[in-house]
């Protein structure tokens with residue numbers, strides 16, 4: 001005897017008749033059901049006997065080769081007997097018992113979700129940008145511009161002369177950007193509640209406020225540095241990226257897989273609201289560096305943008321500037337320092 005007898009009920013083949021019985025496992029690996037008098041009812045080699053999986057406290061069924069069935073609630077006893085026969089207990093029970101495996105599964109799911117967010121979303125965003133017809137950013141920008149003119153912005157008070165001078169210098173800067181001068185329209189406006197500001201819409205429409213020009217004073221290079229930064233946002237499609245990222249995986253798949261036109265329509269409907277999404281820190285750094293390179297390539301002062309940030313910090317403190325118009329992102333001392341260092345490297349030709 002390799003394990004203790006297990007108490008249960010035995011059903012003859014193809015019969016629901018119940019006989020009080022016990023289960024015995026012999027040294028030779030034969031599993032035997034016996035009645036209360038010890039008389040053998042059925043026997044089968046242990047490795048041939050069919051054992052139901054262990055599921056919680058559910059009664060265990062062992063089916064003999066002759067079709068008779070032994071049932072017992074003594075799960076531990078059955079597992080012990082199976083172990084003696086070197087048969088593994090049911091797989092389902094194995095999972096249930098082995099919680100660490102479940103934990104591993106959960107970790108795998110979390111890791112997969114993270115990977116989707118980390119790698120799939122950026123890919124989907126790139127695909128959506130490639131598939132976006134130019135009319136989408138154009139319509140989006142037009143509708144945003146109209147609503148801004150109706151609400152926040154005022155007509156410019158800059159002299160024709162100043163406007164012409166800035167526009168000409170901006171044109172020479174835009175000329176060497178990939179979209180070229182034709183890809184940009186510079187608008188002069190009174191900032192009103194927006195104050196000293198410059199921002200770009202996704203189609204290359206730029207707005208420069210009188211207040212920003214006044215703040216820069218005689219430092220025209222600083223104004224151009226800010227405009228170069230805005231060119232950076234446009235060239236790198238930062239606004240569309242923000243909008244598409246906000247659309248999420250489901251929204252992106254719908255837009256890419258379905259009719260981009262109707263997806264674009266949704267973007268337009270929510271466009272104005274979505275435009276209030278601020279640029280990410282990385283996008284700002286990207287645009288800062290872009291501005292430094294563009295200014296340098298145009299033969300202008302690559303340090304101008306850092307200088308303008310300094311000016312903002314001293315004159316406005318934390319309150320004023322934001323180039324995504326509804327949220328304020330004043331340049332931090334780190335960002336100013338980072339830009340200055342990069343500008344010095346570029347200027348030195350490193």
Ligand SMILES: [Zn+2]
Pocket residue numbers: 229233279284287323
């Ligand atoms: Zn910016």
